[in-house]
Amino acid sequence: MSASLIDGKAFAAGLRQRASDAAARFTVQTGRPVGLAVVLVGDDPASDLYVRSKARACKEAGLHGVEHRLPVQTSQADLCALVEHLNTDPAVDGILVQLPLPPHIDEAAVLAVVSPEKDVDGFHVVNAGRLATGASGFVPCTPLGCLMLLKDRLGPLAGLDAVVVGRSNIVGKPMAQLLLAEHCTVTVAHSRTGDLAAVLRRADIVVVAIGRPQAIPGDWLKPGATVIDVGINRLQPDAEGRNRLVGDVDFASAVAVAGAITPVPGGVGPMTIAVLLCNTLQAAHQRANLPLPNLA
Numbered sequence: 001m002s003a004s005l006i007d008g009k010a011f012a013a014g015l016r017q018r019a020s021d022a023a024a025r026f027t028v029q030t031g032r033p034v035g036l037a038v039v040l041v042g043d044d045p046a047s048d049l050y051v052r053s054k055a056r057a058c059k060e061a062g063l064h065g066v067e068h069r070l071p072v073q074t075s076q077a078d079l080c081a082l083v084e085h086l087n088t089d090p091a092v093d094g095i096l097v098q099l100p101l102p103p104h105i106d107e108a109a110v111l112a113v114v115s116p117e118k119d120v121d122g123f124h125v126v127n128a129g130r131l132a133t134g135a136s137g138f139v140p141c142t143p144l145g146c147l148m149l150l151k152d153r154l155g156p157l158a159g160l161d162a163v164v165v166g167r168s169n170i171v172g173k174p175m176a177q178l179l180l181a182e183h184c185t186v187t188v189a190h191s192r193t194g195d196l197a198a199v200l201r202r203a204d205i206v207v208v209a210i211g212r213p214q215a216i217p218g219d220w221l222k223p224g225a226t227v228i229d230v231g232i233n234r235l236q237p238d239a240e241g242r243n244r245l246v247g248d249v250d251f252a253s254a255v256a257v258a259g260a261i262t263p264v265p266g267g268v269g270p271m272t273i274a275v276l277l278c279n280t281l282q283a284a285h286q287r288a289n290l291p292l293p294n295l296a
């Protein structure tokens, strides 16, 4: 068997187009653009790249993106004061604090200051609680993007066996909650899981978010499984000096066993920013008491 590829890049392009159309309608209806504030502390190159990509995506979709770049020595109090100011700024619909923050800042304390109604990353405990209890709120962008790809590929997911490998607050745990809400039978595996291969061989759906390059080989998968590889790992440059990005799944062996699989790059990665635009539109419509656009 050779798995079909799940083209996250193409799906994300469609999502971004629909977000762009909805943003234009919002501006006509309210007389102002949808606003997203992105806060970056320090000069970590990867975070800088993410923030630039987010700002570019906002611009292309007709959102008003504002970057707040703060020096690495910014105090937690000053950062919280900026977030509080953004909470009350009527032009700002969504607030995103780029992680990781420098070690002297308590991330959880800063995320707790973001208004849950502007928390388009879905990291506030109020939104985590809403997801866990089935109430509507903001869902973290990466797992929501994974769910969109799965539903697009498989249709209704009810009754399927799903294994999520990884239990972080930003990917693994919300992914498991989303699959549970779709009536999957969900197992969450992690670094202490005893026999991961045996757990995975039962799964119709496998979502891997562990940050370990090519750690999941194809012979751990059930034939025909749908595999979503969230991992983004940069390997040493190859003999020709080219940088190589790989996922957490060993693509070469997995593609021979799975029914469908996301490539890295071009799978989950492009979905994250597209869903961020959707979440920001959701925030803007809620704040303006307008019906939510159907973007998925």
Ligand code: NDP
Pocket (backbone or CB within 6 Å): 142, 165, 166, 167, 168, 169, 170, 171, 172, 189, 190, 191, 192, 193, 196, 209, 210, 211, 212, 215, 230, 231, 232, 233, 268, 269, 272
């Ligand atoms: P974290 O480091 O926060 O969490 C990793 C999780 O994987 C932990 O729960 C850990 O278990 C588990 N784990 C680690 N090693 C193993 C192993 N060998 N077997 C089973 N479980 C293991 O990572 P994130 O969730 O933030 O990110 C995971 C990956 O996804 C990274 O590659 C990251 O770059 C990528 N990512 C991609 C995004 C995108 O836009 N496509 C967005 C966000 C992340 P334990 O809890 O026991 O320590």
